[in-house]
Amino acid sequence: MTGRRVAVTGIGVLAPGALGVKNFWSLLSEGRTATRGITLFDPAPFRSRVAAEIDFDPAAHGLGPQDVRRMDRAAQFAVVAAREALEDSGLHDGALDPYRTGVTIGSAVGATMSLDEEYRVVSDGGRLELVDHTYASRHLYGAFVPSSFAAEVAWAVGAEGPASVVSTGCTSGLDSVGYACELIREGSADVMIAGATEAPISPITVACFDAIKATTPRNDEAAQASRPFDATRNGFVLGEGSAVFVLEELESARQRGAEIHAEIAGYGTRCNAFHMTGLRPDGAEMAEAIRVALDEARMTAEDIDYVNAHGSGTKQNDLHETAAVKRSLGEHAYRTPISSIKSMVGHSLGAIGSIEIAASVLAMKHDVVPPTANLHTPDPQCDLDYVPLVARDWGTDTVLTVGSGFGGFQSAMVLTGPERRTA
Known part of the structure; x- marks a missing residue:
C-alpha cells in the first residue's frame, strides 16, 4: 500500500x-x-x-x-x-x-x-x-x-x-x-x-x-x-x-486545481455468514464494518457528525442498524443525527449505496442533514435522533454512511470535508 x-x-x-x-x-x-x-x-x-x-x-x-x-x-x-x-x-x-x-x-x-x-x-x-x-x-x-x-x-x-x-x-x-x-x-x-x-x-x-x-x-x-x-x-x-x-x-x-468535494477517509465491509435475508438483532457485523472504516480513517466515534443510514424501512433492518450504531459509536450515537434518504427516493438495491454517498457529500457541502421523510410515529426501539420530516442545519465535516444487503453483507464508509484531515 x-x-x-x-x-x-x-x-x-x-x-x-x-x-x-x-x-x-x-x-x-x-x-x-x-x-x-x-x-x-x-x-x-x-x-x-x-x-x-x-x-x-x-x-x-x-x-x-x-x-x-x-x-x-x-x-x-x-x-x-x-x-x-x-x-x-x-x-x-x-x-x-x-x-x-x-x-x-x-x-x-x-x-x-x-x-x-x-x-x-x-x-x-x-x-x-x-x-x-x-x-x-x-x-x-x-x-x-x-x-x-x-x-x-x-x-x-x-x-x-x-x-x-x-x-x-x-x-x-x-x-x-x-x-x-x-x-x-x-x-x-x-x-x-x-x-x-x-x-x-x-x-x-x-x-x-x-x-x-x-x-x-x-x-x-x-x-x-x-x-x-x-x-x-x-x-x-x-x-x-x-x-x-x-x-x-x-x-x-x-x-491540477480541481474542486475537492470530499475525501474518502475509511471503508470497511463484513459478511455475517448467518442467513440469506435475516439479520442478528445485535448489529455486530455492521458495527465491525464501522470500526474498520473508522480505524482506516484514523478517527473515533466522536469525530462523526452525521450518519447516513441504510434505513430501508423493514422492521428487522431498522432495529439491527440502531443496535449497530449504538454498538460502534457508544454514547456519541445519541448525540449524532441520523437519517434515511430511502424515505424519499426508495431503495434502489445495488445503486443506493452510491446514491447515499452522493447525499453524504452534499450534506457536508451544505452543512445540512437531509430528513427522514414520513417519520411521524417513532418506533420506541429505534430511539436515536433520526431527523424526522424536516432537514436540519448542522455543521457536518465527517459523515458515516452504511449499508446492509441480502446475503449478510455489511459495509461502512467514512467521508470527510476536503480540509478535515491532515496528511
Whole structure:
C-alpha cells in the first residue's frame, strides 16, 4: 500500500424525482418524496404496487436509438451519471491518461429489465414452454453479463485501466467505491470512475420481493409508503437510479486545481455468514464494518457528525442498524443525527449505496442533514435522533454512511470535508 489519499472530484446522479446533482439535493433538502404507483408495467397482480421511478428520456441525455437498443436501462443510467461526474470534475477530453483510469460499477441485479423483456419476447408472452431463441435480441449476451455496465462506462469516458462490476447485493454501491479507492491507494490507478446503477422495477423483481414480503403493501399511500424507523413501517419501496463519482489521488487533484468535494477517509465491509435475508438483532457485523472504516480513517466515534443510514424501512433492518450504531459509536450515537434518504427516493438495491454517498457529500457541502421523510410515529426501539420530516442545519465535516444487503453483507464508509484531515 502506498498510503495515497482519495478525493471525490466529480459527482453524477440520476435519482427518482431528481435528474442531476442540483435537483437531487433540492429534493433531499426539501424533504420531498418521489415514491408513487408503478407505471413501468401493469402492477395490478402484485402485492406491492408502489415504487420510486425515474422519468427518464434517453434522447434528452444524448443517447441515440442504437444506444438504447444496446444498453439496458441501468447501463443507460450509469453512462449518463458518469458523463455528469466527468464534466463536474473538469477532466475534459484529453485530460485523462486512459491506462491510469479505471472503472468500477456496482449492481445487485444487473440487466433485469432487458432480461425480463427478452424472456417475454422469446416465450411469446409466457405462452411457450420451450422458448424460441430466434426472436432474441442480438445484444442479449450483454444483458446476461453485468460486466457490460463497466464496459459501457469505460467506453463513454475513455478509460482503459482496470474495469469491473461489483455485485454484493444492496451494499454494491458502497463496495464498488471502496474497491476503487483501494486501486488508487495501492497505485494501480490514478483516476477511477466509480459508482453503481440499478433499474430493477420489473415484474420479476417485484414478484421476488412480494414472495418474501419485504416490500410495503401500502399502495393507497404511495408518497408516504417508505417509513424508515417509524412504528408503522411495513417494508421498503423499490427504487431505481445511479450515482457515479470521479475519484482521484488527492495530491494530483490539488495540483491540477480541481474542486475537492470530499475525501474518502475509511471503508470497511463484513459478511455475517448467518442467513440469506435475516439479520442478528445485535448489529455486530455492521458495527465491525464501522470500526474498520473508522480505524482506516484514523478517527473515533466522536469525530462523526452525521450518519447516513441504510434505513430501508423493514422492521428487522431498522432495529439491527440502531443496535449497530449504538454498538460502534457508544454514547456519541445519541448525540449524532441520523437519517434515511430511502424515505424519499426508495431503495434502489445495488445503486443506493452510491446514491447515499452522493447525499453524504452534499450534506457536508451544505452543512445540512437531509430528513427522514414520513417519520411521524417513532418506533420506541429505534430511539436515536433520526431527523424526522424536516432537514436540519448542522455543521457536518465527517459523515458515516452504511449499508446492509441480502446475503449478510455489511459495509461502512467514512467521508470527510476536503480540509478535515491532515496528511
